[in-house]
Amino acid sequence: MNADETLREIATEINSCRQCILCQSRKLAVPGEGPADAQVMLIGEGPGFHENEQGRPFVGQAGMFLNELLAHGGFKRETVFITNVVKCRPPGNRDPQPEELAACQTYLDRQIAAINPLVIVTLGRFSMARYFKDAKISGIHGRASWIGERFIIPMYHPAAALHQPALKQTLIHDFSQLSVLVDKARQTAGSRSSASEPEAEDDATQLSFF
Numbered sequence: 001m002n003a004d005e006t007l008r009e010i011a012t013e014i015n016s017c018r019q020c021i022l023c024q025s026r027k028l029a030v031p032g033e034g035p036a037d038a039q040v041m042l043i044g045e046g047p048g049f050h051e052n053e054q055g056r057p058f059v060g061q062a063g064m065f066l067n068e069l070l071a072h073g074g075f076k077r078e079t080v081f082i083t084n085v086v087k088c089r090p091p092g093n094r095d096p097q098p099e100e101l102a103a104c105q106t107y108l109d110r111q112i113a114a115i116n117p118l119v120i121v122t123l124g125r126f127s128m129a130r131y132f133k134d135a136k137i138s139g140i141h142g143r144a145s146w147i148g149e150r151f152i153i154p155m156y157h158p159a160a161a162l163h164q165p166a167l168k169q170t171l172i173h174d175f176s177q178l179s180v181l182v183d184k185a186r187q188t189a190g191s192r193s194s195a196s197e198p199e200a201e202d203d204a205t206q207l208s209f210f
């Protein structure tokens with residue numbers, strides 16, 4: 001099965017998933033969207049009102065801002081894969097609960113494995129926590145770390161800027177570095193695959209461009 005078929009299969013499972021209580025209140029599950037060979041994957045928190053209505057990620061106000069941010073970074077939305085840590089809307093947009101995150105985790109793991117992106121951008125604290133357990137986003141936003149086979153770049157959630165306008169410039173600044181970081185990731189991946197020494201599995205190289 002190729003990556004595209006694998007993603008479709010995962011999406012089909014998500015659309016009929018009943019692994020946690022979020023299935024009871026959802027209208028549509030939101031598996032995620034984008035090309036199977038995307039080099040950049042963005043991981044948000046969970047669907048909101050509009051996403052639940054349409055079955056697509058980041059189509060509300062935060063999504064409009066995300067599209068702008070991607071443009072600042074030199075990317076068109078259609079070229080990246082966008083998904084969330086939970087695929088069904090938490091009622092009233094509350095935080096996803098640990099059992100909901102756990103129930104959805106294998107879907108995200110499988111999406112990442114199928115796409116194998118060069119860069120993952122985490123949006124907000126729930127997706128950041130997958131990679132940086134006790135980190136504070138204020139301390140590490142916009143900085144790329146090489147983890148396993150790719151760069152992980154934690155960013156503030158676009159919705160945060162809708163509530164705290166001061167974060168808008170921070171997000172624009174961080175996203176404007178994205179194409180430079182993707183180039184750097186390509187170089188890093190190239191040099192690591194041609195290096196003669198074996199790679200440390202848990203190697204996390206911090207690369208800050210600020």
Ligand code: URA
Nearest residue numbers: 044045046047057058
């Ligand atoms: N916020 C998210 O985290 N994800 C969406 O899909 C929409 C809003």
